Amino acid sequence: MNMPSATSPAIHENATREILQLHRICLQFGAKHVLKGVDLSVKEGEVVVLIGASGSGKTSLLRCINLLNTPTSGGIVIDEEVLFHKEAGGQRQTMISAQETNRIRSSTGMVFQQFNLFPHMTALENVMEGPVIVKKQSKEQACKRALELLGLMGLEEHVSKYPRQLSGGQQQRVAIARAMAMQPKVMLFDEPTSALDPELVGEVMKAMVELAKRGMTMVIVTHELGFAFEIADRVVFLDQGLVAEQGPPDKILLHPEHPRLKSFVGRFHESADLLRPFLEARQAEKS
Amino acid sequence: MFDYTVITNNIGLLWQGLLMTLYFTVITISAGLVLGLFIGLIQLSTFRPLVIFGQIYVEFFRNIPLLVTLLWVYYAFPIFAGVNVTKFWAGFIGLSCYVGSFYAEILRAGVLSVDPGQTDAATAIGMSYGQRMRRIILPQAFKKMIPPLAGQSIIQMKNTTLLSTITVPDLLYQAGYISSFTYRPMEIYTAVGGIFLVILVPLTLLSRKLEKSGALAK
Ligand SMILES: Nc1ncnc2c1ncn2[C@@H]1O[C@H](COP(=O)(O)OP(=O)(O)OP(=O)(O)O)[C@@H](O)[C@H]1O
Numbered sequence: 001m002n003m004p005s006a007t008s009p010a011i012h013e014n015a016t017r018e019i020l021q022l023h024r025i026c027l028q029f030g031a032k033h034v035l036k037g038v039d040l041s042v043k044e045g046e047v048v049v050l051i052g053a054s055g056s057g058k059t060s061l062l063r064c065i066n067l068l069n070t071p072t073s074g075g076i077v078i079d080e081e082v083l084f085h086k087e088a089g090g091q092r093q094t095m096i097s098a099q100e101t102n103r104i105r106s107s108t109g110m111v112f113q114q115f116n117l118f119p120h121m122t123a124l125e126n127v128m129e130g131p132v133i134v135k136k137q138s139k140e141q142a143c144k145r146a147l148e149l150l151g152l153m154g155l156e157e158h159v160s161k162y163p164r165q166l167s168g169g170q171q172q173r174v175a176i177a178r179a180m181a182m183q184p185k186v187m188l189f190d191e192p193t194s195a196l197d198p199e200l201v202g203e204v205m206k207a208m209v210e211l212a213k214r215g216m217t218m219v220i221v222t223h224e225l226g227f228a229f230e231i232a233d234r235v236v237f238l239d240q241g242l243v244a245e246q247g248p249p250d251k252i253l254l255h256p257e258h259p260r261l262k263s264f265v266g267r268f269h270e271s272a273d274l275l276r277p278f279l280e281a282r283q284a285e286k287s
Numbered sequence: 288m289f290d291y292t293v294i295t296n297n298i299g300l301l302w303q304g305l306l307m308t309l310y311f312t313v314i315t316i317s318a319g320l321v322l323g324l325f326i327g328l329i330q331l332s333t334f335r336p337l338v339i340f341g342q343i344y345v346e347f348f349r350n351i352p353l354l355v356t357l358l359w360v361y362y363a364f365p366i367f368a369g370v371n372v373t374k375f376w377a378g379f380i381g382l383s384c385y386v387g388s389f390y391a392e393i394l395r396a397g398v399l400s401v402d403p404g405q406t407d408a409a410t411a412i413g414m415s416y417g418q419r420m421r422r423i424i425l426p427q428a429f430k431k432m433i434p435p436l437a438g439q440s441i442i443q444m445k446n447t448t449l450l451s452t453i454t455v456p457d458l459l460y461q462a463g464y465i466s467s468f469t470y471r472p473m474e475i476y477t478a479v480g481g482i483f484l485v486i487l488v489p490l491t492l493l494s495r496k497l498e499k500s501g502a503l504a505k
């Protein structure tokens with residue numbers, strides 16, 4: 001099927017292009033320093049998984065990327081457009097209009113832990129809302145595309161149901177389709193499976209792997225280290241508001257260096273020892 | 288002895304009074320809704336001066352007894368401002384501003400009761416403040432606001448009886464007038480009470496029903 005522009009074959013020829021760049025992002029809530037200068041850049045088509053202990057600032061960082069949280073200082077560049085720039089302590093600031101902010105912001109798609117579907121709209125209306133209201137697409141065009149996306153998410157039979165009539169896993173897949181409908185350049189996921197019953201986790205992960213296969217650029221916060229291992233091109237370990245260590249998944253998850261990362265992946269590590277032959281085979285297959 | 292003829296003989300005056308009461312109920316509720324929407328949204332904005340203005344407005348009209356507001360607008364305001372205010376305008380302004388402050392609070396509470404995740408999701412797909420409010424937040428808030436709005440509007444109808452103190456010829460004013468020449472307050476005020484019951488009891492039941500169905504829809 002026809003996927004958003006970000007997944008066209010052209011990107012693979014030009015795979016070094018940076019889609020998302022974060023420069024020294026700092027975020028304070030009152031006196032509390034939550035992010036202390038995070039640098040991160042994400043290439044087109046890359047899947048980055050953010051891990052870290054509870055309270056390390058993963059959600060906060062993700063919410064800074066589309067300015068749901070306004071950083072105290074730092075810079076955000078999305079596909080060569082400056083979304084935000086403010087020097088620490090200084091006055092210098094890139095002022096872009098609220099309208100521009102909304103436009104650039106809508107080139108990121110976000111999927112929330114609690115789904116946050118619009119309860120007064122059907123699955124189809126949820127997905128059409130952004131294209132029709134924000135992008136002013138025609139209803140027919142938006143509907144056609146929404147049906148494609150819902151189909152891709154395996155929800156053909158549920159398009160005219162309301163969120164309360166859907167299971168958690170189905171709701172989250174609608175939420176993914178809703179974000180994808182804006183043709184984002186990068187998709188942001190904040191623990192997309194942690195509010196789900198265990199038996200529903202798989203279907204959402206499958207949908208995400210499907211997006212990754214199609215070349216979608218993704219930043220994923222998850223506590224599911226097995227999933228991280230499978231889907232990530234790069235794993236980033238966030239610790240107390242800073243990137244403490246990052247690298248390919250086998251390096252970060254199987255051979256961590258940072259002491260807190262070591263204890264963080266400890267449990268995964270133990271089970272990984274048992275699974276090592278299997279994991280290495282999978283890794284070999286991947287590259 | 289309950290003399291029905293006192294009522295039947297003066298039914299025309301009572302009818303006129305009732306129409307006046309209903310008229311003021313409808314126009315002050317309408318104006319109050321517009322005012323309440325405006326003040327409520329102002330209070331929800333992020334612009335401090337506006338927020339403070341909204342808060343002052345709400346606390347002002349909610350904490351001054353309605354009777355005092357009406358008397359002040361009718362008797363005191365014209366002296367301060369040096370303008371002539373008719374009793375109709377005084378009644379209209381006083382009652383509308385009063386109910387508007389309550390509606391503003393209902394709106395504010397309604398909007399705040401919507402899950403903040405809804406704002407996040409709407410913002411994340413690039414919606415502007417206006418689009419978010421119109422398409423996502425207010426439709427969900429209004430559902431929860433129906434029962435308190437209905438309740439406040441019922442109170443508003445009862446509050447219009449205070450108009451009689453500034454000589455607007457509403458139902459209560461006409462009742463006073465009739466008893467002044469018939470000397471039969473018992474019959475007249477019983478009739479007035481009855482009229483309010485007949486109108487408001489069904490409306491109260493209806494709003495309870497709405498409240499129940501609203502609770503189910505949630
Ligand atoms: N709106 C806020 N106001 C004040 N403090 C906040 C706010 N949001 C987050 N914090 C604080 O910032 C810190 C980082 O929170 P954040 O939600 O980013 O962590 P997290 O890594 O996503 O954790 P978790 O794994 O539990 O989701 C926490 O200490 C939290 O209490």
Ligand SMILES: [Mg+2]
Nearest residue numbers: 058059060191
């Ligand atoms: Mg979090």
